[in-house]
Amino acid sequence: MADHPPGDGRTRLLMIDDDRKLCRLVTTYLDPLGFEVTCAHTGPEGVERALAPGEPWHAVLLDVMLPGLDGFEVLKRIRAHSTVPVLMLTARGDETDRIVGLEVGADDYLPKTFSTRELLARLRAVIRRSAFSATGTGTPPPPAEIVVGPLHINLDARSAALGSTPLVLTPVEFDLLASLAKARGRVKSREALLDECRDRNYDVFDRSIDVHISSLRKKLGDDAKEPRFIRTLRSAGYMMLPPS
Numbered sequence: 001m002a003d004h005p006p007g008d009g010r011t012r013l014l015m016i017d018d019d020r021k022l023c024r025l026v027t028t029y030l031d032p033l034g035f036e037v038t039c040a041h042t043g044p045e046g047v048e049r050a051l052a053p054g055e056p057w058h059a060v061l062l063d064v065m066l067p068g069l070d071g072f073e074v075l076k077r078i079r080a081h082s083t084v085p086v087l088m089l090t091a092r093g094d095e096t097d098r099i100v101g102l103e104v105g106a107d108d109y110l111p112k113t114f115s116t117r118e119l120l121a122r123l124r125a126v127i128r129r130s131a132f133s134a135t136g137t138g139t140p141p142p143p144a145e146i147v148v149g150p151l152h153i154n155l156d157a158r159s160a161a162l163g164s165t166p167l168v169l170t171p172v173e174f175d176l177l178a179s180l181a182k183a184r185g186r187v188k189s190r191e192a193l194l195d196e197c198r199d200r201n202y203d204v205f206d207r208s209i210d211v212h213i214s215s216l217r218k219k220l221g222d223d224a225k226e227p228r229f230i231r232t233l234r235s236a237g238y239m240m241l242p243p244s
Contacts, residue, residue, distance in 0.1 A: 010036040011127065012056065016046030016074060017063040017089065022112070026061070029116045035123075043069025047077045050084070057084050059127050062106075064090040064097060072104050079105040085126035085171050089114075102211040105170050130158070130171035146181045149243040151220070151229060153181050162220060173216045176209070180230060180240035189237035213238060 011034055015023055018041045027037040038055075040046040043066040050060055060078065064071040075086055088106045090097050098109045107126045110119065146153040153160045158174055160167045169177065179196050180188055190209045213230060216222075222229045231239045 010034055011058045013037045013059055013061065013123070014040065014046070014049055014057045015061040016040045016043070016050070016066065016071070017061065018042065018066055019063070026116075026119070030120070030123075033120065042067045043071070043074045046074050050074075050078045051081055059085045059087060059123055059130075061123075062086050062088050064088060064101070072100060075101070075104045075106060079168070079170075083130070083168060083170055083174075085130045087122055087126055099211055102208055103215055105215070107170055107172050126171065129175055146178070146184075148181055148184055148229065148240060151181070153178055167219050169216070169219065170212075172212050173219070176212055176216060180238060184240040185242045187233055187237050187239045193237070 013030065013035050015026060015037055017023055017039070020039075020041065023037075023039040023041075027039070030037055038049065040049045045068075046060075046062070046066065047069065049055065050057065062071050062075060066074065069077075071088060071090075075088070078084065078086065085107045086105065087108045087110060088101045089110055089112055090101075091112045101109050107129070108122050110122055146155065150163045151160065152162075155178060158171075160169060160174065160177060175196065176193060179193060193209050213232075214224075217224060217227075217230055220229050224230075224232060227241060229241060231241055233239060
């Protein structure tokens with residue numbers, strides 16, 4: 001399914017949260033800023049709306065504590081079919097929840113004590129990282145592609161494939177993969193990767209890069225001990241290995 005609608009001037013946001021008062025507050029705040037907010041209040045309803053044909057979303061706001069299915073299970077089911085950016089919300093905000101959410105495929109995490117300005121900044125950041133042009137006329141330019149052995153990365157389409165198998169990557173995972181591939185053979189520090197893949201105007205989680213790299217390795221079928229693609233250099237960062 002397509003994750004992004006044609007440019008209709010509105011940013012379509014799905015909010016999956018059983019706190020109806022919070023949903024109303026978020027809707028009231030975001031509506032004049034160009035967001036069209038649709039709310040679902042249970043886990044199963046959220047999955048159905050997130051994956052419904054003809055209802056593409058720019059982003060999903062997903063609560064961890066939901067009736068029917070918890071947010072982690074909802075995210076797993078969304079990620080099985082879609083790479084739509086997902087910003088998780090939690091009333092708890094502890095490190096374990098953050099790490100689990102990132103491992104499952106969340107693009108960012110926000111405790112429910114957030115300010116509306118912080119919510120807006122993070123939403124814009126995850127949408128910006130995943131945005132691609134779906135409009136235009138005439139003949140499109142040839143895609144920019146990076147090839148690392150069997151790995152093909154199309155920068156224009158923001159897609160990647162291992163051999164003939166497409167990879168389902170989150171926006172952050174794609175940005176990490178592209179950044180490492182562009183610098184293949186050279187070490188990229190965690191700080192450099194954070195600067196490239198996160199918005200600089202808000203805090204990020206210390207372990208987020210490591211968690212995303214771990215998830216990316218799994219999707220590449222890579223082994224950290226005997227890597228084909230991504231090597232960890234202790235205290236230095238990560239490096240995309242050139243083809244052997």
